[in-house]
Amino acid sequence: MDKILDSLKTLACKPLAQATAMPKGIYVSPEIHQREKDNIFYRDWICAGRADEIPNIGDYLTFDLCDQPLLLVRGSDNVIHARANVCLHRMMRLATGSGHTKKFTCPYHAWTYNIDGKLIAAAYMDRTTCFDRHNMQLPEIRCEIFHGWIYVTMNKEAVPIENLLVDLVPIIQPYHMEHYVTIFRHQHIWQTNWKHLTENFMEGYHLPVAHKNTVGAHFGLMDTTFDDRGSFDNFTYQTFTKSGTAPVGSAHPDNKTLQGKARFTSIMPTIFPTHMYVLAPDHLWYLSLQPMGVDRVSILYGAAIAPEVLAAQNDVDDYIAKTRAFLDDVQEEDRFVVENIFKGAQAPLSTSGPLSWLERENHEFTQYLARRLCSGR
Ligand code: FES
Ligand SMILES: [Fe+2]
Missing domain, CATH: 3.90.380.10 (Naphthalene 1,2-dioxygenase Alpha Subunit; Chain A, domain 1)
Structure with missing residues (x-):
C-alpha cells in the first residue's frame, strides 16, 4: 500500500x-x-438521494454507506433524519427499499421503532433485567439538505455541506x-x-x-x-x-x-x-x-x-x-x-x-x- x-x-x-x-x-x-x-467514506459527505423523494412525514429511503446501512426518514418534526438501519437487538437490517410508514418492525423478532428511531415495542423482554426500552434509540448521524440533495456523514466534525460547496x-x-x-x-x-x-x-x-x-x-x-x-x-x-x-x-x-x-x-x-x-x-x-x-x-x-x-x-x-x-x-x-x-x-x-x-x-x-x-x- x-x-x-x-x-x-x-x-x-x-x-x-x-x-x-x-x-x-x-x-x-x-x-x-x-x-x-x-x-473518505466515514468522514466526508455522501449523497443519499433527493429530498423531494420523501416529502411527507413517515416517508423513508434506505442507503448503504459502505458497511453502514442507513435509514433516511422524514420524522415527526418534518425534518429528514439519517439513522442506523440496524436493529438494536441482534443487529438485523430493519428496512429495505423505500416507502411510507408509521413504524419500523424488525423482520427477525419484531422489535418495533417509531419514525423518530425510538424503540416502542419488544415482546417477551419482561424477564430481562438489563433491558429498558425507554433508553433505546437508533443511532443518528448528520444529515443536511443542499439545493435539494440529501447528504449524510458519519463525521461529527465535518464542515457543513453548505460551507464546503x-x-x-x-x-x-x-x-x-x-x-x-x-x-x-x-x-x-x-x-x-x-x-x-x-x-x-x-x-x-x-x-x-x-x-x-x-x-x-x-x-x-x-x-x-x-x-x-x-x-x-x-x-x-x-x-x-x-x-x-x-x-x-x-x-x-x-x-x-x-x-x-x-x-x-x-x-x-x-x-x-x-x-x-x-x-x-x-x-x-x-x-x-x-x-x-x-x-x-x-x-x-x-x-x-x-x-x-x-x-x-x-x-x-x-x-x-x-x-x-x-x-x-x-x-x-x-x-x-x-x-x-x-x-x-x-x-x-x-x-x-x-x-x-x-x-x-x-x-x-x-x-x-x-x-x-x-x-x-
Ligand atoms: S434482531 Fe431485530 S428483533 Fe431481533
Ligand atoms: Fe459516460
Whole structure:
C-alpha cells in the first residue's frame, strides 16, 4: 500500500500537462479500500438521494454507506433524519427499499421503532433485567439538505455541506434544481472499482466515442469549459453547451430565469468522492456510489425533471418512461466501459497513461484522493 500511496502523492504534485491516470494498484488493493472507508467514506459527505423523494412525514429511503446501512426518514418534526438501519437487538437490517410508514418492525423478532428511531415495542423482554426500552434509540448521524440533495456523514466534525460547496453555489443556483421533480430512483451493481466510475462520469472526453449513440451525439468537446478560478478541494465541474438541434438539454420556453447561452448549457459537477450529476436546464440525472469492496459498486441512479417541462407533457408517464429508457442506455454504455477498465487495471501488462487537458477533473480527483489517503502516514 505504501508504494501505491507514494506514487499517488508524487502524481498529485504534477501539473496536468505532466499527469497520468492514477497508479493501477489504487483500484485493486484491499488495504487501499479499507483506508478509503476510514479516511473518505466515514468522514466526508455522501449523497443519499433527493429530498423531494420523501416529502411527507413517515416517508423513508434506505442507503448503504459502505458497511453502514442507513435509514433516511422524514420524522415527526418534518425534518429528514439519517439513522442506523440496524436493529438494536441482534443487529438485523430493519428496512429495505423505500416507502411510507408509521413504524419500523424488525423482520427477525419484531422489535418495533417509531419514525423518530425510538424503540416502542419488544415482546417477551419482561424477564430481562438489563433491558429498558425507554433508553433505546437508533443511532443518528448528520444529515443536511443542499439545493435539494440529501447528504449524510458519519463525521461529527465535518464542515457543513453548505460551507464546503460555497464556491459551487453561484454555478448551480440559476437552475433552481431543488425544484426539479424526481422521476425515478434505482439501484444497481456493477463489477468495477468505484473510482473508475467517478472518473468516467466526470470527464466529457469519452462522450463522443463511448456514447456516440446517446448523449455523445450532440456534444462538441471544444464547447467544454472549466472554472477559470482554478480547482476546488471538495468538488469539480465542467460545463458544456448543447447545439440547438439537441433533443434535450435546453431550457423550456416557460423557463423565464435562465438567460442567453445558459439556456443551452449543462453543468456536470462531481462532489467528492461519489456524487455526480448532469444538471441541464430541463432535467438532471445523477449517480451516488456505494462501494461494496474493491471489485463491486452499488450505484444509486436517478433523474429529476424541471417542473415546467413536466407540466408541458400530455402524457407524463410516457415521457418518464422514454427519459428513463434513454438514460438506461447511457448507463449501459458506461457499464461496458468501467467494467472493462477494471479488467484492464488487473492486467499484468497494463499501465496508467497520460491524461488529456479534457481530463482536468480526473487529475483534481487524484489530488483529492492524495489529500485524503496520504495524510497521517
Ligand atoms: S434482531 Fe431485530 S428483533 Fe431481533
Ligand atoms: Fe459516460
